[in-house]
Amino acid sequence: MALDQLVAAALLQYRAFGLLADEAHPAFKDDLTHFISAHGDPLVRAFSALSRSVPRQALAGLPFLLHSNNTAPHAPPGGYFDDQTPIELGKLLTSRYIFWAMQHNPDAALAVVFYLLRATLYVLHTRGFDTSVRYLLDLRKHGYLLNSSSLNHCLAFLFLVRQRVSSDDEIVPLCIAGQPHSAADWYNAELLPVDLQALPVLREAAEGMAYLVQTAGTDIDEVRASQSYDDWILGQHYLGSLMLTVHFILRYLNMDEEPAFRAFDVRYEEICADCFAFYHILRGEPERYPFEARFTASYGVIKAVEMGGGDWQNRLCDERVLVPDQLADLLLPSDGTINLQLEEASIPPAWRLLSSAVAPVYANLVVRNPDYRSLARVVKMNTNAASAPPDIRYFLRSMRQEPENEHLRGQLLDFYPYCDRWLFVEARYLDRRGDPSAAMARLQQAISIDPTDHSRWKSMSVILRKFGDERAADRLAGFARTLRNGRATAQ
């Protein structure tokens, strides 16, 4: 029960890396190495130690792709998680970063397409054509694919093959040798070369295309309906690349001049431009506190739309992804004004800051500031005057003198929301005060920021015991000891 949050945070962190990492950046290799040693590896080891005690709710409905049957001998190469999917979380996460590394290796480009196509054909075989298209997009959406090139390749291939068979059932036999009997057989299935030139076109591409265009539209709605700043940031990164994929496929299949798709094409192109503008703004505002939600960058576009006249606000909210639904009433009040500089107190908490699961990845890949934990945030206090934040050492010193001072405690996390040392102190304090749930939430934050500290895992095992989860507590305590001993021998 209490471990749910940790699993969800770990999955979010992996998704964040897959979406925020720039595979073309010269430092990508270091970024990946850093992610693995600072987050991926300790999490994998913790989940492996927990083994069957890992709760699986957070996995339900997520896509997966396995490139080797060593990860889970009885699992198929691709699909979506349900209760029965026989994949251990630790092994899944390991296979994810191996797959990332593979995508960065130019010699493995063909292998990546091969794994992707095999998994997609399995999904097509079991759940139909539309689901296989959705599956490819979901792999990108959840950070399995670092860029869209292999995705575009597979999508284009699927559409072209589909036009050359009279029924979807013929696609798999055309592309896969033999008939794999079990899910595990699929790992050894041979992909057949398909000579597209030699096969006559039997069907319009429009039907599959209509699904792609429509399902991309549901992704747009989903990002606009984001429930947190995490979702918004990751969603914007995903949408930018999704819009490019739809743009590419429309042209590749000669469907871009088709009147039924024209309006979608125009609109998706605009959303794509908005996403990439946002992407560059996030990376190019050194003077702002980089983890806070800000919408002032949309001002130019909103102003331009307003000057265009008519029912601009309405259509902006309907057709673009500049303003999240949850904040639309605040940012664009119904009196027609534009109010992009929001009062801290008026913003729902989930929209104020990135969560501690996403912030470390974002700090490393987008802000490129490894010292983000001691970066002070300017907070408007009750007096309305923005006061300069006190030095973090001042806080820690004062707190030692007055450990019960609630005002100081609150202020510290307002100014330094990712001060993991303090999150950990706070967790132990809450636990002593008899609030294990709140303590667990703080611990999860501290662990998301730095899972290499064995004492945090040790504390988590203590709290799990209070929840009555003896087995998970024992396993986690064992893992904390290994982590401590490992560190001792490494030094």
Added chain:
Amino acid sequence: MLEQAFRPFLEALNQTGNLRHIDGEFMNPEELFQTDILTKLDATFRGMYAIFLYDLKNDQGITAYLHSGSVGSDSTSRVLVLYEKAPRSRRNNTMADLGITVHEENPAVAFARDLFPSKPLMLPGVLLLRRISHASDAVYVPLEGKQEAVAARARQLFAQLPATIDGADFSTSTFGERVGKALDLAHIPYQRSEPLTVSDYLRKFLLLVWKHKRDLMAIVPVLGKAVHGAGKNGDD
């Protein structure tokens, strides 16, 4: 086929070249109608139009049918379908919220009255047209009842339509005559109009809908050109 908002669709149809604007391709409606956009629509689509006329709030059967999403697969590739739909955005008002009395000022009702001034139409129903920007006779089919009844009648109707225009010689029998004959045979009640040009009334209808921050939804058939050889076998 998939559903899309009609106004951005017309704007995109009107667009030429690859010039894009920061504020998007929104157009002022008067400006849009100064172009020959409805003529262009006729020239692009060689099939027919089906416009659902109903009251979103009160005609629950037809509302449920149009919101269920099945009209896109029922309508075949010969028909461009238009209908009003409850909008996604929390910003849009429904007609019911505007405080106007339904029977006097609902845009769909006013549109129907303009088209059939002598014989008042019983809404809800669907209006079939061959052309918008020049004279064509119109056929109106009432669609009353619960969702199942509306869906069954709409499917039965759509199934009759492709044969009325495919390979038709309109110099010997008009569109209205051909559709009327097919509907008689299928025992579907209908009402026919004198030849009329819909574009002015449609323009008025759209301007009113847009003014209230609403839009029609369109199911736009794919013309297709990727299939080699005969182009007429792509009905679905």
